[in-house]
Amino acid sequence: MPSVRSLLRRTSLDPAGLILPLLGVVLGSAALVFLSSGLHGATYALERTSQRASGTDVVRVIPGKNVGPRADLARGLSPRDARALQHKESLADSQVGTATTLHQREASVGRKTMPVGVQAGNAADLRLDDLQVLHGRMLDPGEAGQRHCVIGHDIWKRLFDGAWPPSDAALVLDGSTRLAVVGVLRPKPPMGGGSGGETWRVDRKVYVSDATFERAVRGAPNETSITLAYDAAEETGKETSLRLAPYLQALHRGVGGHTWEPLEGGMALDEVIRSVLMAVLLLGGVLSIGVGGINVMNSQLVTVAERAREFAVRRALGLSASRLRRGVLAESVGIAVMGAMVGVVLGGLGAWGLSELLTLLVAPWPFTVVPWSIVGAVGACGLAGLLAGWIPARRASEVAPAVVLRGE
Secondary structure (H helix, E strand, O other): OOHHHHHHHHOOOOOHHHHHHHHHHHHHHHHHHHHHHHHHHHHHHHHHHHOOOOOOEEEEEEOOOOOOOOOOHHOOOOOOHHHHHHHHOOOOHHHHEEEOOEEEEEEEEOEEEEEEEEEEOHHHHHHHOOEEEEEEEEOOOOHHOOOOEEEOHHHHHHOOOOOOOOOOOEEEEEOOOEEEEEEEEOOOOOOOOOOOOOOOOOEEEEEEOOOHHOOOOOOOOOEEEEEEOOOOOOOOHHHHHHHHHHHHHHHOOOOOOOOEEEEEEHHHHHHHHHHHHHHHHHHHHHHHHHHHHHHHHHHHHHHHHHHHHHHHHHHHHOHHHHHHHHHHHHHHHHHHHHHHHHOOOOOHHHHHHHHHHHHHHHHOOOOOOOOHHHHHHHHHHHHHHHHHHHHHHHHHOOOOOOHHHHOO
């Protein structure tokens, strides 16, 4: 308690003299909390953006060039292949998706036009890609073949002026194909943002049913990719690919050439990148806290010199050297921990602001304060304060009361 009272008295008498030495400690602890939270959000955003589906094991089949003596008899990948793989693996509709080659078209509503990308996609396919409806609804399997569509957020804003329901729900492709808009997707900016007429962006896509795509959109034989997502796979994505490749080849009369892409390889690379970033984060935070500890030690040395007479009087009144030493140490640790708490609050506020901004501009970026960052920041600062206070505490305990009181 005496050390706490001394710390409070010192803070009230000379706040600037205490804040400046604490700057390194505050910045170091704030960096630990801020960067660990940001890294946690980046991990979520990368997984959702690069893996597309939320399963723990995602495998994608991409059409390749058919080879072999019967290559001319082989057909391309189709939704029928996706249904066959789904039945064999006993997967739910939400775990199987198909994607067609993106077709660039010009969409118009009245006199307003803009370039868009058109793809086939039913409700299950869109949910597998983590797409959600802002207005209206998803495409219904029962309306396959009807000229209905779900549009991206940018298309809705530019061509329909952000009105729902729109006064004219018809979207015209290339001046001839009319589609009835039944839904608008929530905005989903890609990682890194972007501007211009990129029709590959979700916000600038038009989704129609497979049958409508076949009849009204595609102008040449189309390529379809298949995505399989497993909730709890007992084998790696590579093992899944090797097991299913012969089955799909048999469906295509023994003609191969399809490319299997287990996405866990990319996620493993993400894990390496995150580990390196975490190491850099820890090193930067520790160095900053170490610099802060040195500043605290210098401040305490000055304080010990200024309070030499006070310490001498207390020693003369019976205070032991060990108790004086513990008091100075406790004060140093208290200063460092106080700086850590300030840094934790500042780091948390900064991480929250970053989360809100990146969610708006880039991708869903959740705000989470990682518990170990708080424990690590407070613990590291406390240790730095303990080490920084050792020399000042030893000097304070070595004060000779008689010499000091004589003014020598």
